[in-house]
Amino acid sequence: MIDLLSDTVTLPTQEMRQAMFVAEVGDAGYDEDPTLNRLEALAAEMLGKEDAAFLSSGCQGNLAALLAHCPRGHEVIVGDRSDLYDFEAGSVSVVGGLVLHPVPTEADGRLSLDNLRSAIRDKSDYQCAPPGVIVLENPHCQRGGRVLPASYIKEVRELADEHGLPLHLDGARIFNAAIASTKPPAEIAEAFDSIMFSLSKGLAAPFGSMVCGPRPFIDRVKRYRKLLGGGLRQAGFMASAGIVALETMVDRLVEDHRRAKLLAEEIGDIPGIRLESPVIDTNMVFFRLERDGLSVPNFLVALSQRDVRMGTLREGVVRAVLHYLISDDDVDATANAIRSVLQAEPR
Amino acid sequence: MIDLLSDTVTLPTQEMRQAMFVAEVGDAGYDEDPTLNRLEALAAEMLGKEDAAFLSSGCQGNLAALLAHCPRGHEVIVGDRSDLYDFEAGSVSVVGGLVLHPVPTEADGRLSLDNLRSAIRDKSDYQCAPPGVIVLENPHCQRGGRVLPASYIKEVRELADEHGLPLHLDGARIFNAAIASTKPPAEIAEAFDSIMFSLSKGLAAPFGSMVCGPRPFIDRVKRYRKLLGGGLRQAGFMASAGIVALETMVDRLVEDHRRAKLLAEEIGDIPGIRLESPVIDTNMVFFRLERDGLSVPNFLVALSQRDVRMGTLREGVVRAVLHYLISDDDVDATANAIRSVLQAEPR
Amino acid sequence: MIDLLSDTVTLPTQEMRQAMFVAEVGDAGYDEDPTLNRLEALAAEMLGKEDAAFLSSGCQGNLAALLAHCPRGHEVIVGDRSDLYDFEAGSVSVVGGLVLHPVPTEADGRLSLDNLRSAIRDKSDYQCAPPGVIVLENPHCQRGGRVLPASYIKEVRELADEHGLPLHLDGARIFNAAIASTKPPAEIAEAFDSIMFSLSKGLAAPFGSMVCGPRPFIDRVKRYRKLLGGGLRQAGFMASAGIVALETMVDRLVEDHRRAKLLAEEIGDIPGIRLESPVIDTNMVFFRLERDGLSVPNFLVALSQRDVRMGTLREGVVRAVLHYLISDDDVDATANAIRSVLQAEPR
Amino acid sequence: MIDLLSDTVTLPTQEMRQAMFVAEVGDAGYDEDPTLNRLEALAAEMLGKEDAAFLSSGCQGNLAALLAHCPRGHEVIVGDRSDLYDFEAGSVSVVGGLVLHPVPTEADGRLSLDNLRSAIRDKSDYQCAPPGVIVLENPHCQRGGRVLPASYIKEVRELADEHGLPLHLDGARIFNAAIASTKPPAEIAEAFDSIMFSLSKGLAAPFGSMVCGPRPFIDRVKRYRKLLGGGLRQAGFMASAGIVALETMVDRLVEDHRRAKLLAEEIGDIPGIRLESPVIDTNMVFFRLERDGLSVPNFLVALSQRDVRMGTLREGVVRAVLHYLISDDDVDATANAIRSVLQAEPR
Numbered sequence A, B, C, D: 001m002i003d004l005l006s007d008t009v010t011l012p013t014q015e016m017r018q019a020m021f022v023a024e025v026g027d028a029g030y031d032e033d034p035t036l037n038r039l040e041a042l043a044a045e046m047l048g049k050e051d052a053a054f055l056s057s058g059c060q061g062n063l064a065a066l067l068a069h070c071p072r073g074h075e076v077i078v079g080d081r082s083d084l085y086d087f088e089a090g091s092v093s094v095v096g097g098l099v100l101h102p103v104p105t106e107a108d109g110r111l112s113l114d115n116l117r118s119a120i121r122d123k124s125d126y127q128c129a130p131p132g133v134i135v136l137e138n139p140h141c142q143r144g145g146r147v148l149p150a151s152y153i154k155e156v157r158e159l160a161d162e163h164g165l166p167l168h169l170d171g172a173r174i175f176n177a178a179i180a181s182t183k184p185p186a187e188i189a190e191a192f193d194s195i196m197f198s199l200s201k202g203l204a205a206p207f208g209s210m211v212c213g214p215r216p217f218i219d220r221v222k223r224y225r226k227l228l229g230g231g232l233r234q235a236g237f238m239a240s241a242g243i244v245a246l247e248t249m250v251d252r253l254v255e256d257h258r259r260a261k262l263l264a265e266e267i268g269d270i271p272g273i274r275l276e277s278p279v280i281d282t283n284m285v286f287f288r289l290e291r292d293g294l295s296v297p298n299f300l301v302a303l304s305q306r307d308v309r310m311g312t313l314r315e316g317v318v319r320a321v322l323h324y325l326i327s328d329d330d331v332d333a334t335a336n337a338i339r340s341v342l343q344a345e346p347r
């Protein structure tokens, strides 16, 4: 099976298994797990922030970060096609009494300055939930893995500053953004008060995410980690895999990006396939079917019969995600399988 | 001062003061206030529902109703230009751990069926907050007091039924909608599981709202009323005014509608004034200024210097609300004041 | 009916009805109700605090005050026999994500310093909800209306200061405490950061409570008032009655206290009646039945057949509450009715 | 270092590391982790319940279980010396709007039937938060690891049934209770609607807990798991260790119990040491110091200088916890260290 469903399906590398096997661990409940502490220091350093915390998932990372930023009753300004808004069960409202305020997501993943500006409610008006934080997503998953321009981020930072608002980055795949723009991740992170990134997607650690930011903020994140039940006892096993992920899996993301472009090129010419965007910034390819009578679900079934798995995030759009388990040959085989499906299906 | 800021500025009538003066009251904490019980029975009957509860405000009415409909973590699907979304401080998220899910509001106050359909998340997907309730607003305040067509409400009801969702009406001004469509309010309310309407807007009671619906639902509303601190001891004073409001102030709303049309006609031709909509369904007139250099704040100040007060709900739009304290002469005087402002202001 | 169920059953005086009849009111949603503003200024002045806010009930007053004191996840340290813990539906947990931490209530309404001290959790330990506020109740309702000694309050204030915690007073009946100790209420309030008192109990206003404290705190209280739906439009009607309550009903509470002592004396010698406490500080008398086979429910029914109503707050204890509608003759008649019940009931 | 601080300090066994090294894993976000599924099936079977869910910690297990049992605003009736009340940051109030209702914990860990009964508030009274669930802890950590009698559990079950309440067991160390009473854990679990037990304490898995119960309940638990960010991607690593824990580490707990008794015997006679309880049911020994001038903190420091670590859960009481890393010789050495401290310290 060539599995392009998501980069979350990545399995840990042999080196990670080895690292877990010999990991030095302790009781993190008493702050005595040396490997956890090493991972948190490494992540903070790589992102150029004062401190970092290991959380169990991207959801938990974003949740703890937003709780740490916003008092009860404040608004989380976020894109309406963001993973945070769509796939995290509204947890900031449930857990923290925060109000989600979605703004339209542009085709390239930006939230327009105008839309952001009108989403910032008047904090002196008691009829309104006051603004609490602005959240960007980079790269933007539902917009095809597009990377936000540095100049745009700078403008949003200025807007946030005007209103005294913190700026959080859902940077689940921030290393993909960094590799794509040939910048160190710390340079992207600089404009943000806090960043969440995932260890278990392209980086292939078993699970977990890191939240990076100033020390007092990270202290609050760790308090919420405990409250959410995310304080892991002998956390060093996961941390050891995370360290391997950060040390060995970042630079090779460039391969995933190259293969995503390759796949886009190979399938872009197939009659009946229309790419959502000609621009492929990172490791994802989104496309639509333009064949009457061929639905996405039927297409996905036919594809899986040819040993290729893809998925769909929203109606009518197919997504293929590249990752370290996919080779150049797999890309060719995938293109062939798509051709085969389109030839086999009645026109 | 001709006060067109809102119909919330209405003062109680002399008959209401008289009713309060002689009101028979008791301790509602022990369910012993006869006048409160009379008001709740009257409201239920008028809206064609099994039972009703008196709440302190429209905010509290909507809040208690939505808490009574939705368990923790469910979504409230609501218009992005609704008063509930914009002016109730996100209270359903803060108090009840509910997730606000705004959908685009059409120019006439409808939420399109397509947009509603895509806002209903897959309840079997643990990544998503499951849908909890759909909320419509009728008449629609921020869309100029427009009244929703019965056929449209019927379609939304069918969509809600398909998904097993309750349908709530923010009917703060439902009697305006009823008068405008020459239907009894119960006929509008019929398609909804629950309705909130206000006593203190066009109906001029000092404050308070009613929530109407099935008895077990109203019992839950009353439990939340107590939890929110909205259980009023000798509530009969307010209830007595509410009874007068329902008995004497409904039919006369037709006058406010007539005067709103009159005002729209009179000012629609003034150069520099553009009506937001040529259609005036109820008691509001929204317009924009088309004079370079004349901002809405400056316009409102100049108007107030001519003893007329209006307000603005969103950038660039002026709102005038008609109510029982405004006469035909006031409408003329208002149009004259606007003319005077536009003549005086530098072109 | 001689109604001793509670002082919440008090009906507004004729002077209050008159004040409501002529009340000058405005739209408090735009901060334009002059009578509301007068009441808030008067309450602040009487309690010696910078500002005050009118809330719909004692529940809402305590709720808004505690939300304004405590961020999400903090503990409310409160007596386990307090009205706040027992009769306010746990609203601070539901609405605000606060944790109720009850401590044992002594027979005289105090919370012992030792018990308070051990209830203050280590705020550096992420396993624990950090302390947020200490709440006292004075007079203490479930402890027979007992008044807290000034020296005790001073000690609690010092403990709170040691830990940097705010101190809130549930002073629903604070004027009873003031009258009982012949001190101005501001002298009692001085040790507290905030005080809630009720207008509708002994003071006989229709409903409502006041929260008093520093201005920035009261601003937060008012924000929560709006969020809870407790922002009342033409609030001046209730405010006008509240002003009469504060101006005319405070000094006469001394009569209620005298009659409570009188009632205690008259019934203390009746065989089969045992007073809970020989000390009557304010307007309540608690007693137990010592007659085999005579249950409290049966006693209350027999009493009501003799036109006297009392109630019970917890198993085995009867409560009688004195208020302005009860005369000296009513006290005699009550004692006679109790004697009659005890004679009639089979021994 | 002989580490008796807690059984959470246990390190995974070599067999667990081996199992993790070769674990078959998949993306649990798509329910494709075979090892996770095996662990959940095994736990359900061992506890005699229909289904089970793996959570990241005991805190998260209890939290998800109580959220799954109780709608918003209900009370969690729980011991005032329970770990859930003292060491889980009040998370059920913060996350779920539930109200914690602590009742006194008896010396042997029971909550008396009388106290439970009076903690069940009248659910028809809107002034009260309605009861939602009763929670027991077995063995009882803060009461020295005492095991609840089966007859007592049966009585609580009957009380719960009378009131239609679910009964949850915080059985973090339920296998210790099972071993101590020579019963299968399913026999203890039978009386409960749901059980949480820990994999990372005596059983020595790296981290995690299991919640067992009926399938629809476990489905709700899994939904909350996702919401809390506890959905772990390639969860099979931890699950593989958990399976080894359940298969290899349960029966040997009898050794920890034998050594706890041994330690109690050895130190019970040391002058200056007083055991909290002569009864040692499981793997813990609690004792007090009866030497003037020797404080617990000083004692713990002196002990650590002799390479023995213990801890304290509440003022004046020392706790030693036995686990698989502690041998008979360690017990002797520990007793000697204590003797040495008491001899060295000034009398």
Ligand SMILES: [Ca+2]
Residues within 6 Å of the ligand: A007, A008, A009, A010, A011, A012, A200, A201, A204, A205, A206, A207, D233, D234
């Ligand atoms: Ca992965």
Ligand SMILES: [Ca+2]
Residues within 6 Å of the ligand: B007, B008, B009, B010, B011, B012, B200, B201, B204, B205, B206, B207, C233, C234
């Ligand atoms: Ca009004």
Ligand SMILES: [Ca+2]
Residues within 6 Å of the ligand: B267, B268, B269, B270, B271, B272, B273, B274, B275
């Ligand atoms: Ca025009």
Ligand SMILES: [Ca+2]
Residues within 6 Å of the ligand: B233, B234, C007, C008, C009, C010, C011, C012, C200, C201, C204, C205, C206
């Ligand atoms: Ca009263």
Ligand SMILES: [Ca+2]
Residues within 6 Å of the ligand: C267, C268, C269, C270, C271, C272, C273, C274, C275
């Ligand atoms: Ca006696």
Ligand SMILES: [Ca+2]
Residues within 6 Å of the ligand: A233, A234, D007, D008, D009, D010, D011, D012, D200, D201, D204, D205, D206, D207
């Ligand atoms: Ca362990």
